[in-house]
Amino acid sequence: MTTMTDPPGQGFRLSQLIYDTRYRSLTIQMVAMILLMLTFSWLVVNTITNLHALGKDFDFGFLTQPSGYDINQRLVEYDSQSTHGRAALVGILNTLLVAFLGCALATVLGVTAGVLRLSNNWLVSRLMAVYVEGFRNVPLLLWIVLIFALMTEGTPAPSAFRGETPSSSMLFDAVAITNRGVYIPAIHFAAPLFENNFYNWLLVLIVLAVSIFVVKRIAHWASVRQEATGDRPTTWYLTLAILVLPIALLLVLMGAFLDLPSLQGFNFGGGVHLRGSLIALWLALSLYTGAFIAEIVRGGILAISAGQSEAAYALGLRPGTTMKLVVLPQALRVIIPPLISQFLNLTKNSSLAIAVGYMDARSTLGGITINQTGRELEGMLLLGLFYLVLSLAISGVMNVYNNSVKLKER
């Protein structure tokens, strides 16, 4: 009697490549690989032929050549004799600057609007709903162009601040809003400790960081003491002194003073000059992204079931403590990942700077540099790479965070 479980005829047949599931995946991948490589080589051959026909080559040497154009806003030293690479760096720093400012303001706006939209005050929650829906449903570009038009056409010229009875006046005698930008006070040092101003500010930052660290230690010590003895030592004057005294001492030592903007000739001088383009881009990005963040915050708080806060109330916690200890830690787990992807969106949207002439990475590296050198391929490649690295870095941070807060299950 023959058994039914006899294996079918041994040996490898070609048809197994298609009909046998053990080998089929291999076949599919091989075919896909060949197709992919064919497409790639087709594109590369096309590119080489086209470049050759135009008499161009593929070369990043232009990055070390003098750029020959000026950038009106720069965070590092730059002039028209600097290289294209330096110009790209200035642009990248400008992108990062507006992205950082935007993320900060958008978070503040978004969290405020999201919490207020949950308020039981009918008027406030409706007002916030209008803000959120209004900004979410209109293109960002329109907001940027609109705010820029307001900044340039709706604000007074510097000459309006002049004369016996000026038609415009500065806010608190310190901030001037003009159609050439906003002038705010700057902090200067009369007796700086270092030649390079950067190190002075670094010193200030370090002192601040150390103070904050000490304050945290004090709070920790107070908690330990409370757990041991039952009452919490009063620390607020200590905290305040440690926060204020060192930094004040340092500032006095370096002779810090406020440099107020004032009318000099046809324009304002002194202080810090924030260009209209930066302000318009910053405000529009923050207001737009803030509306999305508001929805995320609202959703996150709503996602924590009412039972959680009721349980906290039943334990006798007060509303503030409930929020701090029960709702927020859980809501943050829901809120942070989409929040970070909003930051990512904001950073990518900052490339709309082109609408207001703000000199970001796209305008320098992907704009003027390309126009002057005719190196579209290299320029766009570098620009894309910059955004890609930025995105991957931010999503990497998000993954680390997700792993650290995810529910620890066995």
Place this chain on the structure above:
Amino acid sequence: MSDTHAQTVAYVRESMTEQREPPLSETGVYKWIHGNMLSTPLNVFLTLVSLWVIWTVLSHVLPWAVFGIWDAASLTECRAIRDELYGADGSVACWAVISERWQQLLFGFYPPEGYWRPVLAFVLFLAAIAPILFSSLPRKLLWLTLAAPFVMFWLIWGGTIWGPICIALGFVLGWAAIHYSGPRIGTLAAVILAIVLPLIYWLVIAGPLAQALSTVLPIGLNPVASREMGGFMLALIIGISGIVLSLPLGIVLALGRQSDLFLINKVSVIFIEVIRGVPLIVWLFTASLLLNYFLPPGTNFDLMLRVIIMVTLFSSAYIAEVVRGGLAALAKGQYEAADALGLDYWKSMRLVVLPQALKISIPGIVNTFIGLFKDTTLVVFIGLLDPIGLSNTIRASTDWNGIYWELFVFIGLCFFIFCFSMGRYSLFLEKTLRREHR
């Protein structure tokens, strides 16, 4: 029964007291206002601030908008009328710019006698999308959905009707190849045939065939070039074709990202991440500056078509992530059940997994579409005339130099109405879908 009788115990009430009205502070408007606006000092403060904000905005905007001037030929004329009516410092809108230029904002430089064509195409689009969005409509309408793209293309761009028909025939050919030859030569060969046969047809036969047919039977509309289109029509064309074309690609990418095959998986992941990591504006510049480098020398085609290709690739990465969410949200039992029934990969996807996963993803797809529709305004930077580009043109003209609020309010309102209603639809969908899953 208890032994204690009511009459023996003096303090037991025998009848219910009459129900009384709640106190005045606990009913009606007073309670509502008190509870919702004035319950705590903080609330009072917030209410006052909101009232102040609302008053400031409305007291400026309402008179400005309501008393606006609708009938003037230029901004100077508008200002002259204003001076006459309200004095020189009266602040009123000059809606005349809208009443004079609204057609341009909606259609760009499309020939005015042909405005009915894009409008009809839009109505057709709504009719075609209806059976997909509302499952209560008869399934026969899906035939309309299949035919709509070709008719819409013909309506908007004009030209001979035989062009779209001959292209559509290619799809029929592909379908016929699978349907009739499939049982005879096996599925794999039929699929290859269904790809190769229409390609040959399109490349070799379709062009001469359309030409021959149009000389025999010339039915057609006035052709309109892409560069004459603009305004909201352009935004809709790019947005809708981008989303529709990116759906199949997005689904394939999502499946690729879920796939166990190493190479397919990695290629999908890299494609999706690269596309999503770089802003749309960089991709648009790539389309306008670089696409010519990657194609055979001498290829040159319509800028609008290039933008549509780029937008399609761009949104397919986002759609892929949405669909992936839908695939992940599906219970694992569904996959296993399909496997247990002996369905192969494509059958299990087509018959079991995708219908459910796509249904879950529709709200996400609608949201992607809203985002894409808003992003179509970016084409202004590569020289297409979207609403914002047209507003720049209008602001640069001598008649309307210096006007901006009115134009931006109009454009913003149009976008708002469109996006807001789609957003509401997506919310409605989310609610109905959630109920089904409980």
